[in-house]
Amino acid sequence: MKKKLRIYFPFASNELKRQMAYKGAFYLFIFISLFSSFIQYFLWMAIYGSSGDGILGNLTRNEMIVYVFMVYVTSSMVMITISDWVSTDVVEGMIAMNLIKPMDYRISLISRALGQAIYRFLVPGVFIWIGLEIYKVKVLGMQVTGIVNILLYLLSCIMSFLICVLFDFCFGMVAFFTTYIFGMLMAKEALISFLTGQLIPLSFFPGAVQKVFDFLPFSSMVYTPVMIYLGKYNQSQLGFVLARQAAWVVILYVLGSIIWKQVTKRLVVLGG
Amino acid sequence: MIEVKHVSKEFVSPKKYPGLKGAVKGLFSNEKVVKKAVDDISFSIADGEIVGYIGSNGAGKSTTIKMMTGILKPTQGQCLINGIDPSRARKDNAQNIGVVFGQRTQLWWDLPLSESFTILKEVYNVSDEEYEERMKFLNEVLGLPEFFSSPVRTLSLGQRMRADLGAALLHNPKVLYLDEPTIGLDLVVKDNIRKAIKIINEKYQTTVILTTHDIGDIEELCSRIIIIDEGKKIYDGSLEELKDTYGTRRKVSMEVKKQEKLKGLNLAEKLGASHEECRMEFDEENKILSVTFDKHKLQVPQVMNAVMEVTEVKDIQIQETELAEIVKEIYNHGIDGKAV
Numbered sequence: 001m002k003k004k005l006r007i008y009f010p011f012a013s014n015e016l017k018r019q020m021a022y023k024g025a026f027y028l029f030i031f032i033s034l035f036s037s038f039i040q041y042f043l044w045m046a047i048y049g050s051s052g053d054g055i056l057g058n059l060t061r062n063e064m065i066v067y068v069f070m071v072y073v074t075s076s077m078v079m080i081t082i083s084d085w086v087s088t089d090v091v092e093g094m095i096a097m098n099l100i101k102p103m104d105y106r107i108s109l110i111s112r113a114l115g116q117a118i119y120r121f122l123v124p125g126v127f128i129w130i131g132l133e134i135y136k137v138k139v140l141g142m143q144v145t146g147i148v149n150i151l152l153y154l155l156s157c158i159m160s161f162l163i164c165v166l167f168d169f170c171f172g173m174v175a176f177f178t179t180y181i182f183g184m185l186m187a188k189e190a191l192i193s194f195l196t197g198q199l200i201p202l203s204f205f206p207g208a209v210q211k212v213f214d215f216l217p218f219s220s221m222v223y224t225p226v227m228i229y230l231g232k233y234n235q236s237q238l239g240f241v242l243a244r245q246a247a248w249v250v251i252l253y254v255l256g257s258i259i260w261k262q263v264t265k266r267l268v269v270l271g272g
Numbered sequence: 273m274i275e276v277k278h279v280s281k282e283f284v285s286p287k288k289y290p291g292l293k294g295a296v297k298g299l300f301s302n303e304k305v306v307k308k309a310v311d312d313i314s315f316s317i318a319d320g321e322i323v324g325y326i327g328s329n330g331a332g333k334s335t336t337i338k339m340m341t342g343i344l345k346p347t348q349g350q351c352l353i354n355g356i357d358p359s360r361a362r363k364d365n366a367q368n369i370g371v372v373f374g375q376r377t378q379l380w381w382d383l384p385l386s387e388s389f390t391i392l393k394e395v396y397n398v399s400d401e402e403y404e405e406r407m408k409f410l411n412e413v414l415g416l417p418e419f420f421s422s423p424v425r426t427l428s429l430g431q432r433m434r435a436d437l438g439a440a441l442l443h444n445p446k447v448l449y450l451d452e453p454t455i456g457l458d459l460v461v462k463d464n465i466r467k468a469i470k471i472i473n474e475k476y477q478t479t480v481i482l483t484t485h486d487i488g489d490i491e492e493l494c495s496r497i498i499i500i501d502e503g504k505k506i507y508d509g510s511l512e513e514l515k516d517t518y519g520t521r522r523k524v525s526m527e528v529k530k531q532e533k534l535k536g537l538n539l540a541e542k543l544g545a546s547h548e549e550c551r552m553e554f555d556e557e558n559k560i561l562s563v564t565f566d567k568h569k570l571q572v573p574q575v576m577n578a579v580m581e582v583t584e585v586k587d588i589q590i591q592e593t594e595l596a597e598i599v600k601e602i603y604n605h606g607i608d609g610k611a612v
Contacts, residue, residue: 003397006394006397007394007395007397009394010390010391010394010395011391014380014383014387014391017383017387018380018382018383021382021383022382093376094376095343096338096343096373096376097373097376097377097378099341099342099343099362099366100341100342100343100366100369100371100378101366101378101392101395101396102363102364102366102367102395102396103363103366103395104363264345265345266284267343267344267345
């Protein structure tokens with residue numbers, strides 16, 4: 001285990017360094033995604049303002065503000081698109097260079113993703129999080145989130161991260177069959193922002209649809225940790241959603257292993 | 273010890289049709305085209321050998337290398353690298369091999385070269401002392417220090433190739449695969465790379481398998497060559513043997529003083545050889561008579577004497593058939609053509 005950590009740790013730390021090497025792109029990313037968060041914020045404020053109810057979809061107006069920004073913090077941290085890296089490796093034929101080394105391709109990708117996740121947690125995640133907490137207490141007059149909730153939220157985030165990258169690895173395998181996956185990547189992003197609750201909290205959907213969402217891995221990606229943070233689950237529900245996350249980690253891991261085995265059997269290396 | 277046993281590799285791809293109409297048709301058709309890239313190849317290579325693996329473009333060289341390194345799985349047959357089957361135990365095999373693909377890099381593009389080496393040190397589990405010792409050797413042979421702290425993307429092709437070779441050798445592999453290691457390099461760098469390969473082979477008894485289109489690489493490095501064509505092995509043996517068997521022609525070029533005197537001269541008849549075994553060509557402009565003949569049948573002095581009997585000769589040049597010529601002929605006609 002220790003040896004394994006030693007092998008894959010450099011992938012994480014190198015991704016961190018690489019991210020810092022391309023600062024411009026990163027700040028642009030922060031700006032654009034924060035921008036869309038603010039659009040959402042103003043949209044929701046308008047909706048709450050025009051509807052007479054104080055509570056929509058089980059969320060109060062103040063909780064919705066927390067929801068919108070915590071979704072931003074969470075998703076920028078856990079949703080790392082490794083399928084993009086897989087696709088690049090396939091298109092450029094670099095997949096061969098990964099296979100000549102005594103290492104697991106998937107674990108090396110996840111390690112890289114971890115490096116990126118850590119970076120995104122540090123900039124801008126933590127700052128927006130702290131800013132949000134201050135705003136919550138000073139302006140909205142809510143209580144500071146308890147330490148237990150924060151710890152459970154972080155635990156849930158770790159599993160969310162694993163679910164996201166393991167799912168995205170399976171998705172990235174499509175690149176081996178179609179070579180380019182840019183179009184599918186766009187479709188996936190759109191679908192996922194809907195299914196994970198990034199766009200609209202899942203509690204807004206009718207009961208039957210919510211039941212379906214419960215059976216999909218997407219609700220475990222962003223919605224679950226944010227709801228934990230908001231303290232929306234009671235003790236037994238909490239146990240259930242965390243167990244469900246753990247189950248998805250296992251299922252997606254096994255699924256990824258099976259697909260990878262099939263893929264390497266019929267692998268074609270592009271470009272000589 | 274490398275054993276390759278009856279290995280074949282087929283690629284299946286959807287059938288493509290020409291034109292826009294064809295593209296639409298392709299959307300609905302499910303026809304497949306099977307291409308046999310490697311067809312029943314067997315050979316074995318002993319430890320410490322340097323083997324040149326050559327063939328024309330698309331002959332299946334790289335595919336074979338990829339099967340031996342565990343990147344691709346053979347459709348049929350088996351490779352055993354020191355007893356390990358790379359298609360089953362890819363990671364175990366990877367620990368013992370080094371690979372350089374001349375057209376790609378295994379280094380981290382955005383990071384300084386030194387970072388790549390630190391990662392590889394961990395990936396291959398190289399201890400600190402070993403690392404120190406290897407780096408000292410590699411620095412000496414490949415001259416890495418001058419660009420060790422530059423980002424890989426800023427390296428010149430020659431520097432990058434040296435760095436890649438160093439990266440492949442960091443963990444002291446038993447087998448080194450080089451897929452066109454000198455592609456696109458200038459003469460000096462080429463020479464350095466060849467020297468480095470030679471030193472490594474001698475010092476560590478590393479088995480080297482080399483594919484290349486550069487005849488110089490083969491002549492300088494390889495004791496043995498394997499030629500494949502259209503996925504089939506067509507020659508396996510020593511370099512001398514190949515030259516001996518197929519490079520039987522010699523060419524003598526003579527600059528003569530009086531060309532008129534050559535008229536009516538038939539060397540083949542005079543020396544008792546068939547027309548195939550002794551051919552004459554005359555370059556009117558430079559007054560050069562070239563005679564190409566079978567070296568097993570005729571000797572150089574014989575030919576020279578026969579010409580000098582007729583006219584005075586100012587200058588003589590004798591050429592062996594070059595390996596490049598032999599290889600070119602084999603690519604063109606296959607080994608049976610024996611048109612050399």
